[in-house]
Amino acid sequence: MSRTPTSPTSTAASARQMWTRTRGLLVGLAILVIGAVALAAVRSGDQHGRLDPRSADKFGSRAVAEILKAQGVTIRPVSTLAEATSAAGPDTTLLVTVPDLLIPAQQESLRSAMVGSGGRTVLLGAGPASVRTLVPGVDSDSGSRVKNREPACSFPPAVRAGSVEIGGEQYTSTLPASRTTACYPNDGRPTLLRVQDDADGDTVLVGSPDFLYNDRLDEQGNASLALQLLGSRPHLVWYLPSLSDPSVTEGDSDDSSEEGAAEGFLSLVPSGWLWGTLQLFVAALLAAVWRARRLGPLVTERLPVAVRASEATEGRARLYRKADARDRAATVLRAAARTRIAPLLGVAPRDAHTPDSLLPAVSARLSDGAHDAGDLLFGPAPTDDAALIRLADQLDALEREVRTS
Numbered sequence: 001m002s003r004t005p006t007s008p009t010s011t012a013a014s015a016r017q018m019w020t021r022t023r024g025l026l027v028g029l030a031i032l033v034i035g036a037v038a039l040a041a042v043r044s045g046d047q048h049g050r051l052d053p054r055s056a057d058k059f060g061s062r063a064v065a066e067i068l069k070a071q072g073v074t075i076r077p078v079s080t081l082a083e084a085t086s087a088a089g090p091d092t093t094l095l096v097t098v099p100d101l102l103i104p105a106q107q108e109s110l111r112s113a114m115v116g117s118g119g120r121t122v123l124l125g126a127g128p129a130s131v132r133t134l135v136p137g138v139d140s141d142s143g144s145r146v147k148n149r150e151p152a153c154s155f156p157p158a159v160r161a162g163s164v165e166i167g168g169e170q171y172t173s174t175l176p177a178s179r180t181t182a183c184y185p186n187d188g189r190p191t192l193l194r195v196q197d198d199a200d201g202d203t204v205l206v207g208s209p210d211f212l213y214n215d216r217l218d219e220q221g222n223a224s225l226a227l228q229l230l231g232s233r234p235h236l237v238w239y240l241p242s243l244s245d246p247s248v249t250e251g252d253s254d255d256s257s258e259e260g261a262a263e264g265f266l267s268l269v270p271s272g273w274l275w276g277t278l279q280l281f282v283a284a285l286l287a288a289v290w291r292a293r294r295l296g297p298l299v300t301e302r303l304p305v306a307v308r309a310s311e312a313t314e315g316r317a318r319l320y321r322k323a324d325a326r327d328r329a330a331t332v333l334r335a336a337a338r339t340r341i342a343p344l345l346g347v348a349p350r351d352a353h354t355p356d357s358l359l360p361a362v363s364a365r366l367s368d369g370a371h372d373a374g375d376l377l378f379g380p381a382p383t384d385d386a387a388l389i390r391l392a393d394q395l396d397a398l399e400r401e402v403r404t405s
Contacts, residue, residue: 049240051213051240052077052240053065053238054077057214058214059213059214059215060213061212061214062214063217064226064230065238067223067227068230068236071231073230073231073234073235074236075236075238076235076236076237077238078238078240079239079242079244079245080245080247081102081106081109082246082247083237083239084113084237087235087237088113088114088237089117089118089119090119090233091119091233091235092117092235092237093119093120093121093122093229093230093232093236094113094119094120094122094237094239095122095124095230095237095238096110096121096123096126097124097209097239097241098240098241099123099125099130099131099134100127100130101241101243102130103248104133106241106248107133107134108133109247110134114197114203115197115198115199116197116201118197118199118200119201119233120201120202120232120233121201121202122206122230123135123203123204123206124206124208125168125206125209126140126169126205127140127169131205134203135203135205137175138172138173138175139171140169140170140171140172140205140207141169141172142168142169143170144168144169144187144189144191144207146165146166146167146168146208148165148220149164149165149185149191150163150184151163152183152185153181153182153184153190154181155181155183155194156228157229157232158183158184158192160228161221161228162220162224163221164184164221164222164225165210165211165216165219166184166191166192166207166208166210166211167191167207167210168191168207168209169207169208170185170189170191170207171193171205171207172189173193175195179195179196180194180195180196181193181196184207191206191208192207193205210222212226326381326382326384326388327381327382330381330382330388330391333391333392333395334376334378335353337376337377337395338358340399341358341377341398341399342358344402344403345358345365355374355377355378359374359377362377365405366402376391376394377398
């Protein structure tokens with residue numbers, strides 16, 4: 001078996017060249033992956049997600065959970081609707097961290113468990129996607145900035161806590177005033193709303209969950225409000241809604257719930273990853289702009305492949321032959337002959353292709369009239385390949401005679 005030799009002028013990169021070009025990128029990716037795995041392994045014991053009572057990062061809620069445990073409150077983190085609803089009762093506080101992540105069917109089930117339980121339900125950041133179902137007669141509007149606010153109400157936990165870092169959703173109620181208590185107002189609308197139930201229980205709507213974060217618990221009256229809202233009963237069910245909950249079924253959600261689910265999913269992504277993704281996007285955009293700029297005029301570069309003139313001529317001739325372009329081939333041959341003959345006869349290059357200027361000079365140089373210079377240099381196209389070959393031979397003969405005369 002014979003091997004086909006590799007052309008010395010080939011531009012295909014060899015395996016070694018490919019490795020040389022890509023090894024830096026591969027090493028960088030390997031370091032990035034190893035670092036990410038190591039970081040995840042080191043921090044896996046402390047991070048469980050936003051508002052998770054097991055998470056010790058700044059957006060977790062382990063600090064308030066540990067204080068509640070020290071006060072004798074049992075805390076049970078759950079991630080399914082069945083676990084959350086089964087635990088409802090008069091001696092239980094149910095904390096729902098992301099109500100908008102629930103689809104309508106889940107909201108109806110949760111509402112049924114809340115009504116008549118006699119316990120307390122705390123809803124964090126419940127927006128239009130969930131508040132109308134979970135607390136009929138109450139509507140919400142987002143947009144208030146989280147900042148230090150005074151209670152301005154008679155709700156005992158708020159009065160004792162004083163100023164608190166709160167904001168986010170702000171609520172409007174059409175329920176009787178005897179059933180509601182509005183606290184921490186923003187432009188007249190409360191960011192904390194307590195709704196009294198018929199069975200000696202209540203539902204507390206909190207516009208933002210910031211006062212439960214580990215890094216904000218020691219600010220203002222955040223810790224006091226958190227402990228009073230979540231520690232009023234001996235048992236606390238900490239419900240972290242999940243998209244993997246078996247109760248989530250396709251076809252049960254409308255457009256608003258899908259939007260709420262998307263927002264809930266983004267809220268579970270650590271802010272550092274979102275910021276890092278934005279930085280990578282900006283860096284890629286700047287690199288594209290930098291590489292696309294033309295920093296100066298075009299410069300000549302050495303061709304990657306050297307093509308001999310004879311090869312180019314043969315290739316062009318084959319194209320003419322394949323297309324039966326004898327007229328075009330004859331035109332090229334005659335133009336080249338006129339260009340070479342004109343300087344020998346003292347004719348200016350600009351007049352080399354003008355019969356009135358070139359033919360008289362050719363006739364004056366020839367020793368006899370054997371050649372019909374007009375037909376050779378400006379005649380009709382050949383009718384077949386044989387005539388084209390004769391024309392090429394005759395043009396060569398004419399050029400030799402002009403050179404030697």
